Amino acid sequence: MVSSVWTRERPRAGLSQDRIVAAAVELLDADGLEALSMRTLAARLDTKATSLYRHVANKDELIELVVDEVYGEMEVVASGPWRSSVADAARSLRAMVLRHPWVASVLGQVGLAELGPNLSDRSARLLALFTDGGFPGEEADLAMKTVLGYVVGMTVSEAAYVQLLARTGQDEEELTAHGVTSKALRDKTFEYGLERVLKGLGD
């Protein structure tokens, strides 16, 4: 059969790891972690589940890829004094997790243990912020881990809460009225802690 532009219809164009990972992120953002099955993911790419295994070893590897993919959204740039650069990076990481709350659910499983290219790149750049800021060799690493720890911990709790919102279908206003933390308060809480942590790291 002649392979015209029309026979190879639009959204197929051949499976690839990139396309699979991108579709997985979409699905996770839309429906959460438990909605991600190899079959539903395949359907979205209109294929069958077993085809995915040509490009991805198994579901666990897929999840690692997906996590590293969203780590790519974390921005860490040197601009001005180390404190403000680090604070911006911290805010960017938090924003990423809140955009993709399912990340919180898998962080404990993948953790920062196996590092994909995006994560290791961001770690290196963050580390550089500290060394450039005057932290002596080994201490830069400790300082970096301290703020990463703070941001991850704080944000995991937030994301779990956001997912709870989504699951129960309530919107935030409603729960806020019942005394649960609001977005504005969570922002303030995060900023408070961040400021203190950074202050503690300064000599």
Add this chain to the structure above:
Amino acid sequence: MVSSVWTRERPRAGLSQDRIVAAAVELLDADGLEALSMRTLAARLDTKATSLYRHVANKDELIELVVDEVYGEMEVVASGPWRSSVADAARSLRAMVLRHPWVASVLGQVGLAELGPNLSDRSARLLALFTDGGFPGEEADLAMKTVLGYVVGMTVSEAAYVQLLARTGQDEEELTAHGVTSKALRDKTFEYGLERVLKGLGD
């Protein structure tokens, strides 16, 4: 049939939520999160899976119960200045998570959102440490969340790493030789960050 001590054999003695939760913790500690299925858990209690549903609504509810159960191992006591009491509580929380690394895998799902009795008790006591330490009303809450955030984040990463160790079957020495962090270094890292965070919270 006469119900002698021998006919109702030892480890049965009737199912109960407590017994189920205790067995689940054992199983999780021994074989990790993915080894926990309703059927394997039932087998350990020698029963069948469906019997568990008389005492537990869901697997999800079971997990909430199990998480709150281990939160009970966290010790928070007031002794001396707030800094050292808070530091001890932080160390206790970390030790608990490292004893039960699977907690890290589910923290993102349950989070600190739905709080069981143990968790809410520990939170209250921790908060009291700050208010007694002189933190004005609202700030005590912010400070508490800051150190909780730090401990959770740092520890989740550690636990993920510990689970990686267990999964790959390697012992720590071997990996350490390849440049991965050792237990001693992780202890030091945690203490460094904890100290800085507490310092940042002091005025």
Add this chain to the structure above:
DNA sequence: CGCGTCATGCGAACACTGTACGCAGATCGC
């Protein structure tokens, strides 16, 4: 003591999961 009510255990079944295997067809290098 006896009878009814209720709690508990469980067998069977359902919809769904991740994944191994082997076959077909397309694609690409020579």
Add this chain to the structure above:
DNA sequence: GCGATCTGCGTACAGTGTTCGCATGACGCG
């Protein structure tokens, strides 16, 4: 043009959480 390699997929299997209905035992009350 031909052979090898790559890609998609149908089928199948073991395992999952959970529901439903039945049976059997314990317990309260007359």
